[in-house]
Amino acid sequence: EAGVTQSPTHLIKTRGQQATLRCSPISGHTSVYWYQQALGLGLQFLLWYDEGEERNRGNFPPRFSGRQFPNYSSELNVNALELEDSALYLCASSSSQGEGNTEAFFGQGTRLTVV
Amino acid sequence: TQLLEQSPQFLSIQEGENLTVYCNSSSVFSSLQWYRQEPGEGPVLLVTVVTGGEVKKLKRLTFQFGDARKDSSLHITAAQPGDTGLYLCAGDSGNTGKLIFGQGTTLQVKP
Numbered sequence: 655e656a657g658v659t660q661s662p663t664h665l666i667k668t669r670g671q672q673a674t675l676r677c678s679p680i681s682g683h684t685s686v687y688w689y690q691q692a693l694g695l696g697l698q699f700l701l702w703y704d705e706g707e708e709r710n711r712g713n714f715p716p717r718f719s720g721r722q723f724p725n726y727s728s729e730l731n732v733n734a735l736e737l738e739d740s741a742l743y744l745c746a747s748s749s750s751q752g753e754g755n756t757e758a759f760f761g762q763g764t765r766l767t768v769v
Numbered sequence: 770t771q772l773l774e775q776s777p778q779f780l781s782i783q784e785g786e787n788l789t790v791y792c793n794s795s796s797v798f799s800s801l802q803w804y805r806q807e808p809g810e811g812p813v814l815l816v817t818v819v820t821g822g823e824v825k826k827l828k829r830l831t832f833q834f835g836d837a838r839k840d841s842s843l844h845i846t847a848a849q850p851g852d853t854g855l856y857l858c859a860g861d862s863g864n865t866g867k868l869i870f871g872q873g874t875t876l877q878v879k880p
Contacts, residue, residue: 658811687866696873697812697857702866710866744811755800755819756861756868760811 656681658761660745666767667735675730675764679747685709686728687748687758688720692741700743703728735768742766771796773860775871782848783879790843790874792858799863801841803832806855806873848878 659678667673679686688700699712703722711718717733726747732739742765746758773794782788792801800819804812816825818834818841825832829852831844841858855875859868 685866687868689870697859697868697870699867699869704866712867742809746811755817756866757802757814757817758859758868759814760804762811763809765809 658745658747658759660743660761660764662764663762664765664767666769669735669737669768671735673732673735673739673766675732675743675745675766677728677730677745677747677761679726679728679745680759683747683749683759684726685748685756686722686726687746688728688730689744689746690714690741691744691763692738697744701730732766737768740766740768771798771860771862771869773858773869773871775856775858775874777874778872779875779877781877781879784849785847786878788845788848788876790845790856790858790876791840792842792871793840794860794869795839796860796862797838798860798869799838800861801834801838802859802861802868803841803843804857804859806857812857845876848876850878850880852876853878 685704689697702710720730722728742763744763746760803815806812816832821836821838823834829846855873857873858871
């Protein structure tokens, strides 16, 4: 069974540009989560999508947005990129819907570098 | 604000030694997960503990959830170089879809 897949694996953008990151969940999983892992800051929750709807978002500015498609894959968009957005962006999926026992399975991440 | 504090942050030991990593919070969690992450890769789920006092074993790794569901520990017996990595605990408070991650423990096991 295929795990969570993310693309691209690496992305280099210039400050002010937009970045689009993609994620395909494990087959049968309806929930997709996005996390940012910046150096020295640990994993920070960005967004949760379930059944095509945004269910929760973390403490990030509105220029971080995304969506979930009917096939449960997801996209994370970051507009007006800033140098501080350089990080590993991790996508995870689970079969639970915020029931308190989330077992999140992560992809390998997209390394975003803003120059 | 819910926080999870992991200790120690860094651990360097010799092959064959035992070690314990702690994950503490003042908040109650519905469940707690332990992950292992290698450089440039995503975290890999090791275990989920749900019941207070629960103990789970995964080969040489033993995980325990505190009775009050506010803390957890990971004990590794006879560590091997292949155990090297970043160990992360993550708490689920329920209904938010959000996992609260500790800052991680970097483990280096020298041959």
